[in-house]
Amino acid sequence: xxxxxxxxxxxxxxxxxxxxxxxxxxxxxxxxxxxxxxxxxxxxxxxxxxxxxxxxxxxxxxxxxxxxxxxxxxxxxxxxxxxxxxxxxxxxxxxxxxxxxxxxxxxxxxxxxxxxxxxxxxxxxxxxxxxxxxxxxxxxxxxxxxxxxxxxxxxxxxxxxxxxxxxxxxxxxxxxxxxxxxxxxxxxxxxxxxxxxxxxxxxxxxxxxxxxxxxxxxxxxxxxxxxxxxxxxxxxxxxxxxxxxxxxxxxxxxxxxxxxxxxxxxxxxxxxxxxxxxxxxxxxxxxxxxxxxxxxxxxxxxxxxxxxxxxxxxxxxxxxxxxxxxxxxxxxxxxxxxxxxxxxxxxxxxxxxxxxxxxxxxxxxxxxxxxxxxxxxxxxxxxxxxxxxxxxxxxxxxxxxxxxxxxxxxxxxxxxxxxxxxxxxxxxxxxxxxxxxxxxxxxxxxxxxxxxxxxxxxxxxxxxxxxxxxxxxxxxxxxxxxxxxxxxxxxxxxxxxxxxxxxxxxxxxxxxxxxxxxxxxxxxxxxxxxxxxxxxxxxxxx
Numbered sequence: 001x002x003x004x005x006x007x008x009x010x011x012x013x014x015x016x017x018x019x020x021x022x023x024x025x026x027x028x029x030x031x032x033x034x035x036x037x038x039x040x041x042x043x044x045x046x047x048x049x050x051x052x053x054x055x056x057x058x059x060x061x062x063x064x065x066x067x068x069x070x071x072x073x074x075x076x077x078x079x080x081x082x083x084x085x086x087x088x089x090x091x092x093x094x095x096x097x098x099x100x101x102x103x104x105x106x107x108x109x110x111x112x113x114x115x116x117x118x119x120x121x122x123x124x125x126x127x128x129x130x131x132x133x134x135x136x137x138x139x140x141x142x143x144x145x146x147x148x149x150x151x152x153x154x155x156x157x158x159x160x161x162x163x164x165x166x167x168x169x170x171x172x173x174x175x176x177x178x179x180x181x182x183x184x185x186x187x188x189x190x191x192x193x194x195x196x197x198x199x200x201x202x203x204x205x206x207x208x209x210x211x212x213x214x215x216x217x218x219x220x221x222x223x224x225x226x227x228x229x230x231x232x233x234x235x236x237x238x239x240x241x242x243x244x245x246x247x248x249x250x251x252x253x254x255x256x257x258x259x260x261x262x263x264x265x266x267x268x269x270x271x272x273x274x275x276x277x278x279x280x281x282x283x284x285x286x287x288x289x290x291x292x293x294x295x296x297x298x299x300x301x302x303x304x305x306x307x308x309x310x311x312x313x314x315x316x317x318x319x320x321x322x323x324x325x326x327x328x329x330x331x332x333x334x335x336x337x338x339x340x341x342x343x344x345x346x347x348x349x350x351x352x353x354x355x356x357x358x359x360x361x362x363x364x365x366x367x368x369x370x371x372x373x374x375x376x377x378x379x380x381x382x383x384x385x386x387x388x389x390x391x392x393x394x395x396x397x398x399x400x401x402x403x404x405x406x407x408x409x410x411x412x413x414x415x416x417x418x419x420x421x422x423x424x425x426x427x428x429x430x431x432x433x434x435x436x437x438x439x440x441x442x443x444x445x446x447x448x449x450x451x452x453x454x455x456x457x458x459x460x461x462x463x464x465x466x467x468x469x470x471x472x473x474x475x476x477x478x479x480x481x482x483x484x485x486x487x488x489x490x491x492x493x494x495x496x497x498x499x500x501x502x503x504x505x506x507x508x509x510x511x512x513x514x515x516x517x518x519x520x521x522x523x524x525x526x527x528x529x530x531x532x533x534x535x536x537x538x539x540x541x542x
Contacts, residue, residue: 038249048076059086062088069087085097096110098137164200253267273342296310400428403475420442439466440489442487473525
């Protein structure tokens with residue numbers, strides 16, 4: 001590696017189970033743990049800086065004004081349905097842009113409020129394989145405006161993107177704003193986003209797996225590979241919708257695993273989730289290098305890439321759960337006893353909420369002490385010392401659930417916390433056997449941590465029955481603009497179809513979309529509703 005790489009290596013493998021060698025439930029400390037190293041990679045900066053230097057020279061050349069706007073499609077070679085407009089004006093002006101849609105609801109708009117004479121304007125939300133009409137409105141400080149038209153030609157849509165069929169789209173009841181799209185976060189291949197008509201308006205050339213999150217500054221946390229034909233997802237980017245990179249973290253592949261449990265095929269290091277903490281650091285779900293997988297989290301320093309904290313769930317949960325686990329098995333012999341598929345931060349008390357699919361359990365952990373605060377699930381089979389953590393309430397036990405998140409306050413009661421999650425409803429270890437595999441649903445529960453009680457306040461999916469049962473993946477998201485929920489039935493028909501619905505508080509479906517004909521494993525792992533021009537992101541050239 002070049003000398004300007006910053007690298008941290010941390011041994012997170014503590015124990016190695018010898019079950020794969022025929023000794024069930026035995027742990028050895030003699031085997032050296034594999035190391036997980038994180039590198040703050042800065043090698044990309046030279047190429048990106050060269051691009052931006054070229055764009056700055058074009059901007060300052062004096063050749064481009066409001067009547068002759070320079071257009072660069074896909075300025076960072078990663079976002080084909082985007083462009084950068086470069087031009088100067090004699091007087092300081094602010095800019096509004098509008099990408100013409102098929103109708104008013106699919107027209108994407110944004111305002112840039114700074115008055116300046118040098119304009120580098122990001123254009124997002126173009127259609128593929130089309131001469132896109134973009135209106136550029138210029139307004140001076142006296143309030144006088146002028147409009148200019150720019151035509152932007154784009155290439156054909158990438159072939160690996162699913163066919164999108166819109167069965168229902170009530171735009172008056174949907175949360176779409178001026179530039180909001182429904183984003184498909186895949187298990188592999190391309191991340192992409194479509195509008196209410198089912199037209200793709202954004203996608204990335206960089207393959208993606210599982211991690212696609214908006215950060216506090218409006219950038220994206222994005223898991224990808226060294227190249228699309230590489231075997232392992234081990235590159236974590238901080239990027240934006242235009243494709244510009246701000247940080248890159250390279251992870252060694254020593255602890256990578258295959259999500260399917262096979263000995264060959266694509267691997268991933270950060271297997272299911274990653275979030276930004278209030279400090280700006282990143283909390284990531286990883287494997288610890290032992291024969292036990294998907295049961296460890298690391299916090300990495302955003303600025304240096306150094307691993308600052310490790311949470312090993314084997315240190316928190318009963319030994320028998322991982323030493324004697326036999327509910328699932330893998331071809332590679334590794335033991336996926338917890339299968340952590342989500343983590344969310346609760347700022348109210350500096351804690352994290354995690355979902356363990358293979359224990360059919362959602363739980364809350366104090367982030368400072370790693371102590372359990374509560375457990376949601378079936379308490380049978382848990383040691384007596386853990387019984388005190390279980391919440392009291394007559395609600396259905398979840399099974400194989402995903403994507404547990406903390407909601408904004410729902411009832412003006414500081415003592416309660418609402419959790420929204422996707423209940424696959426498949427009993428893996430201790431789920432609801434009676435209803436297992438009959439349906440899947442989004443569920444919202446309300447927890448009173450003072451009384452240690454839990455109640456169910458909202459569900460959607462049971463009435464859809466077995467046709468929408470999904471044994472793996474899926475998500476449920478709360479849309480703050482209108483209180484709707486975005487529900488992703490990601491693995492219908494044995495993974496041949498992903499169905500995404502937007503549902504109101506009253507259970508009315510206002511968006512119903514089916515995704516089909518996608519590559520193997522490129523289903524919708526999660527669905528998100530994000531704005532291309534969010535309130536926290538400001539593009540700067542250079």
